[in-house]
Amino acid sequence: MKSKAFTLAEVLITIGIIGVVAALTLPSLIENHQKKVVATKLKAFNSIMAQAFNTAKSDYGDWDNWDSNIFGDSLSSNGDGKKQMEWLQKYLLPHIKYTEASYSDKYALVALPNGSGFSNYNSLYFFCVNYSDCKKATERYNNSHSRFIFKFSTTYGFGPYDCGWKGTREELFIKNSCNHLCSKTGSGMCAKLIQFDGWEISRDYPW
DSSP, X not given: OOOOOOOHHHHHHHHHHHHHHHHHHHHHHHHHHHHHHHHHHHHHHHHHHHHHHHHHHHHHOOGGGSOGGGSSOTTTSOOOHHHHHHXXXXXXXXXXXXXXEEEOSSOEEEEOTTSOEEEEETTEEEEESSHHHHHHOOSTTOOOSSEEEEEEXXXXXXXXXXXXXOSOSXXXXXXXXXXXXXXXXXXXXXXXXXXXXXXXXXXXXXX
């Protein structure tokens, strides 16, 4: 009886086809995975910080009664990293799991267990998907695909930065009255866009 089997040429052709398909689909799979990781970390950070503010509120009373040196005009005032850290240590860090906390001349820097972190500048919080990006940042508003701006206010609490936003998705792509938008040249509203889309990074996301 003759046994049936694939020839070497057939096997090589099959492997080649599989390789081509993998080469075409793998980048897309990796990109989708990276987007999911970023969106998941953003959502977690928003939840962790909002919960920390609310928990501290039960300890220290209404936010309006907290030490106010952090709630000034953060867009024009000069930061003080030591004061930022002292404020965080008093109000928020007791309610946050973190692996490292330090400060520079302007910023307080906090590393989170999942590898992300944030820098604090008055009422602004710059979330970094990778904590190393927070440590490298030298400008408050340097544009980056991995740094996202959040803000705390005594009126609305903690959430993605939304200065000047009137509530529609379309305007998040257009420079608004606060000179912010979500684009490769202005990432100030990108966290708000991702939140608006249900904590997902959509196809038209600019980065």
